[in-house]
Amino acid sequence: MARTKTYDRIRRIELLAAQLKEDVHCTVKALAAEHGVSARTIARDLELMREQGMQIDADRGRGGGVRLDRNWGVGRVNLAYGEAVDLLISIAVAERMDSPMFLASLGAVRRQLVASFSPEKRARVNRLKSRILIGVTASTTVQTSAKAPPKRVVRALHQAFVDQEVLGMRYQREDGVVSEREIAPHYLLLKYPIWYVVAFDHLRQGPRVFRCDRILSANMTGTSFRLLPKDAFEPSLANDDLVV
DSSP: OHHHHHHHHHHHHHHHHHHHHHOSOBOHHHHHHHHTSOHHHHHHHHHHHHHTTOOEEEOOSTTOOEEEOTTSOOOSOOOOHHHHHHHHHHHHHHHHTTOOSSOTTHHHHHHHHHHTSOHHHHHHHHHHHHTEEEOOOOOHHHHHHOOOOOHHHHHHHHHHHHHTEEEEEEEEOTTSOEEEEEEEEEEEEEETTEEEEEEEETTTTEEEEEEGGGEEEEEEEEEEOOOOOGGGGHHHHHOGGGBO
């Protein structure tokens, strides 16, 4: 337990350092709420950061905030495994979209991240990357109706996708009808800028494609699933009528 608390504090201090350098104005109260700890805990973290030589400035008075001197280097990036996986997948998506801008160094970044993984974790990341599909750009009509899904929905869908766990969700179809469903999220499909989840739908007992921004709420069920071959979903991907 003590080791876990120590790791949590080290990780929180790393995040605080990056955040204070990036943000113009952060209050201790806001930082405490964001990190799920007390204001006193954040104050102790800031004091420890000062003892480590970080130049942290504080504005006194009501509404005062804290910030890290922008000339102070945060140091090397230290990503947790989950964060590194997300970054690797994001790089893979960017590369597969074949955009000519800002991609010159992505290959080097990807190689460094991959090199830091064990062979087992490398294989797991490659399996995840193979489950992300890139399609044609969404039509203007679809883009006009798009909206950002709630963050809590994104987190649940992301976790269910990575862990191969059945997801319970409330889903609103294009005609406004809302239904309760349980789906096994096999693949994620990007038709820029719209994300879809290609899934086995337990309600319809078959493959379906769902727009992520139409998921109203989502929760993990604790039930795992085994991946079906990609060709089992080919009719769903080829037939727009199966996009619900």
